Amino acid sequence: MTEQLTVTYHLHCQPGESVEAKARDIGLEQTIELSYELARERDWLGYAGRVETLDHLYGDTYRAVLHYPAEAVGGELSQLLNLLFGNISLKDGIEVTAIDWPRTLLRQLGGPGHGIAGLRQACNAPDRALLCTALKPMGLSPAELADVARGFALGGVDIIKDDHGLANQPAAPFRERLEACQQAVQAANAETGGRSLYFPNVTASRGTLERRVALAAEAGCRGVLLCPMLTGLDTLGWVRDEFGLAIMAHPSLTGSYFRPEHGIRPELLLGEIFRTAGADASIYPNVGGRFGFTATTCQAINDRLRAPLGPLRAALPTIGGGVSVTDIGHWLDRYGSDTIFLIGGSLYAQGDISAAAAKLIRELEHRHV
Amino acid sequence: MTEQLTVTYHLHCQPGESVEAKARDIGLEQTIELSYELARERDWLGYAGRVETLDHLYGDTYRAVLHYPAEAVGGELSQLLNLLFGNISLKDGIEVTAIDWPRTLLRQLGGPGHGIAGLRQACNAPDRALLCTALKPMGLSPAELADVARGFALGGVDIIKDDHGLANQPAAPFRERLEACQQAVQAANAETGGRSLYFPNVTASRGTLERRVALAAEAGCRGVLLCPMLTGLDTLGWVRDEFGLAIMAHPSLTGSYFRPEHGIRPELLLGEIFRTAGADASIYPNVGGRFGFTATTCQAINDRLRAPLGPLRAALPTIGGGVSVTDIGHWLDRYGSDTIFLIGGSLYAQGDISAAAAKLIRELEHRHV
Numbered sequence: 001m002t003e004q005l006t007v008t009y010h011l012h013c014q015p016g017e018s019v020e021a022k023a024r025d026i027g028l029e030q031t032i033e034l035s036y037e038l039a040r041e042r043d044w045l046g047y048a049g050r051v052e053t054l055d056h057l058y059g060d061t062y063r064a065v066l067h068y069p070a071e072a073v074g075g076e077l078s079q080l081l082n083l084l085f086g087n088i089s090l091k092d093g094i095e096v097t098a099i100d101w102p103r104t105l106l107r108q109l110g111g112p113g114h115g116i117a118g119l120r121q122a123c124n125a126p127d128r129a130l131l132c133t134a135l136k137p138m139g140l141s142p143a144e145l146a147d148v149a150r151g152f153a154l155g156g157v158d159i160i161k162d163d164h165g166l167a168n169q170p171a172a173p174f175r176e177r178l179e180a181c182q183q184a185v186q187a188a189n190a191e192t193g194g195r196s197l198y199f200p201n202v203t204a205s206r207g208t209l210e211r212r213v214a215l216a217a218e219a220g221c222r223g224v225l226l227c228p229m230l231t232g233l234d235t236l237g238w239v240r241d242e243f244g245l246a247i248m249a250h251p252s253l254t255g256s257y258f259r260p261e262h263g264i265r266p267e268l269l270l271g272e273i274f275r276t277a278g279a280d281a282s283i284y285p286n287v288g289g290r291f292g293f294t295a296t297t298c299q300a301i302n303d304r305l306r307a308p309l310g311p312l313r314a315a316l317p318t319i320g321g322g323v324s325v326t327d328i329g330h331w332l333d334r335y336g337s338d339t340i341f342l343i344g345g346s347l348y349a350q351g352d353i354s355a356a357a358a359k360l361i362r363e364l365e366h367r368h369v
Numbered sequence: 370m371t372e373q374l375t376v377t378y379h380l381h382c383q384p385g386e387s388v389e390a391k392a393r394d395i396g397l398e399q400t401i402e403l404s405y406e407l408a409r410e411r412d413w414l415g416y417a418g419r420v421e422t423l424d425h426l427y428g429d430t431y432r433a434v435l436h437y438p439a440e441a442v443g444g445e446l447s448q449l450l451n452l453l454f455g456n457i458s459l460k461d462g463i464e465v466t467a468i469d470w471p472r473t474l475l476r477q478l479g480g481p482g483h484g485i486a487g488l489r490q491a492c493n494a495p496d497r498a499l500l501c502t503a504l505k506p507m508g509l510s511p512a513e514l515a516d517v518a519r520g521f522a523l524g525g526v527d528i529i530k531d532d533h534g535l536a537n538q539p540a541a542p543f544r545e546r547l548e549a550c551q552q553a554v555q556a557a558n559a560e561t562g563g564r565s566l567y568f569p570n571v572t573a574s575r576g577t578l579e580r581r582v583a584l585a586a587e588a589g590c591r592g593v594l595l596c597p598m599l600t601g602l603d604t605l606g607w608v609r610d611e612f613g614l615a616i617m618a619h620p621s622l623t624g625s626y627f628r629p630e631h632g633i634r635p636e637l638l639l640g641e642i643f644r645t646a647g648a649d650a651s652i653y654p655n656v657g658g659r660f661g662f663t664a665t666t667c668q669a670i671n672d673r674l675r676a677p678l679g680p681l682r683a684a685l686p687t688i689g690g691g692v693s694v695t696d697i698g699h700w701l702d703r704y705g706s707d708t709i710f711l712i713g714g715s716l717y718a719q720g721d722i723s724a725a726a727a728k729l730i731r732e733l734e735h736r737h738v
Contacts, residue, residue, distance in 0.1 A: 030534070031507055032506030032507060032508065032534075033503070033506065034506055035718075044508060047508035071540065074539065078572050079534065082596065082599060082621050085622060086621035087624075088624070090620065090654055091659075136401060136402055136403060137400070137401030137402065138400055138441060139401065139415040139416035140413070164451065165400060165402065165451055167445050167447070167451075168443040168445060169416070169441060169448075171415075171416070203447050203448075204603075205445065205601070205603030205606070227451065230601065231601045232575070234573075234574035234575060234600075237574070238575045252450075252455035252458070253455050254459070255456075256628065256631065257625045258459070259625065259631060262625065263625055290460075291460060292461060321459075344403075345402065345403050
């Protein structure tokens with residue numbers, strides 16, 4: 001039997017707009033790109049998406065479920081994104097809200113290479129929630145950033161990642177920064193017996209990205225930070241397959257997909273799609289911070305990263321965007337221990353970053369017990 | 370003197386929101402990601418964006434101009450996107466409306482490898498507007514698609530591109546499709562003495578993309594179709610530099626950046642940024658077609674693709690998304706001859722596609738004279 005890719009949309013109609021036509025047009029626009037009449041006349045509807053159900057939700061909003069033959073994707077992530085939202089991103093009133101994945105496609109895409117269990121093992125933290133921070137700001141030298149990294153590692157931060165804006169700026173070129181920070185973290189680990197990990201930001205153009213990931217692996221890093229919407233989403237699976245490194249995904253440039261009545265739901269893009277593509281951990285901005293996600297959205301992202309999904313490993317929600325040292329307990333109670341807390345600015349504001357980090361780790365351990 | 374990257378935003382404020390704080394926060398969020406107070410105290414403001422001017426436009430809308438040190442980009446396209454809209458894509462009421470490019474950065478990014486003059490030469494059409502069409506629909510076999518390609522080439526279509534949804538589906542795997550279509554177009558050219566070009570869609574994951582571009586070059590194709598938001602925007606420059614092929618860029622997945630009061634203006638993303646990254650031609654959906662661009666936006670995209678921009682070549686606007694065979698004359702009068710008209714469905718609806726294409730070419734030639 002032919003496998004189906006089932007996609008659910010919320011459709012928001014303008015006055016006078018036919019929801020039946022809007023739903024049917026999605027199935028054509030995203031596949032054969034021809035009018036229904038012409039395609040039917042020529043017997044060209046084979047790969048078109050078909051509306052299976054169409055229900056009224058409220059006001060001018062409807063839920064449409066479309067079936068696409070899995071062959072229309074051809075096992076490729078870029079074509080999956082194309083089919084999900086490529087052309088209709090240019091239309092109004094369409095939100096992709098759910099995907100029912102063909103099992104074959106999940107196997108082809110592969111998901112996290114390490115997952116929750118793998119990241120916990122790498123950090124030597126089998127049970128408690130993990131603590132992450134970001135090296136910043138751009139403008140510091142490699143020695144200065146390494147000094148900050150050392151401070152965090154002495155405090156026991158599990159994952160010390162580059163700020164996603166650290167690239168190859170003259171103040172701290174990638175290679176010098178990588179070597180200085182990784183050595184600083186390893187030296188601190190040797191002092192404390194801890195196992196802090198440094199994840200450099202390898203986001204870059206094709207060839208440069210490849211060199212940076214290779215340098216990170218050579219330097220002994222266990223993982224890297226990537227911005228998938230900048231490098232192409234398939235880069236996640238490529239780093240997983242070619243280098244075996246763990247991957248923390250950053251949501252840079254994704255916010256445009258989360259607009260009112262338009263886009264791909266955050267839990268789908270930052271949760272399910274990033275996980276399916278190969279993210280072991282996915283960063284998102286917490287409710288109540290500098291960005292606008294709701295509590296429901298945050299919980300939904302957590303669920304989509306952790307819940308069973310065919311043969312794929314579970315991934316770790318990484319809660320950032322303004323989480324403060326003072327309220328980590330609250331968020332831990334709410335989100336549970338299969339979570340990474342990414343605390344940046346609020347840690348920097350503490351005088352002694354090592355002591356502040358150590359206190360947070362104790363809080364995560366204590367609450368776990 | 371330090372070079373500046375100058376970015377203009379339109380800011381839309383909620384009641385009670387301070388536009389001064391909103392503008393200042395952009396300069397911090399997109400660079401150092403720390404609070405102003407902390408960064409000032411530690412002397413960490415060096416790479417932060419600074420608000421140069423802030424003007425009231427109308428209602429709750431303001432124009433902010435920020436200066437960033439060019440070093441914050443470090444000459445990398447991925448970091449440029451990051452700085453332009455990475456994190457603030459997750460905030461409300463921010464539109465990037467203009468970029469004043471540092472000349473060094475333009476040189477680093479390079480722009481079109483062929484440009485308008487190069488594409489005209491490849492098509493042997495020194496003066497008139499160019500005609501493009503798309504091979505479709507997905508679901509046809511390589512032989513069937515090649516038959517369609519032959520029909521278009523016999524009619525003299527300048528560029529016959531794959532539909533952007535043609536990837537590696539079982540009905541027409543990439544390699545078989547490439548070979549069949551390229552041979553069909555070359556054979557038709559040999560019959561007519563014409564110079565139709567076939568641009569296969571090479572959009573795919575990293576390694577696969579590389580193989581597909583190499584196969585296209587080997588097969589004698591002069592250009593390819595790419596969806597930059599699926600492959601990473603830097604792929605444009607990579608194809609230009611590694612293979613020397615001409616590149617037509619497709620706007621798949623870009624529509625989310627063009628939302629009301631949010632995003633990157635279409636003329637900036639599909640015009641200036643795609644051109645700067647290396648597109649020789651940039652497809653966009655015309656006003657009055659299936660998508661919602663205004664006449665002003667369409668004209669602005671044309672301008673940004675063609676106007677002088679440092680040392681960069683000019684690129685060709687490629688007008689699609691529902692342009693019909695019956696109104697090409699109207700659009701030609703409006704847009705001028707440095708334009709590619711992309712006509713798909715409306716050509717397929719003609720009985721004899723060769724005759725219909727030939728008629729369009731005559732119209733483009735006639736109107737030019």
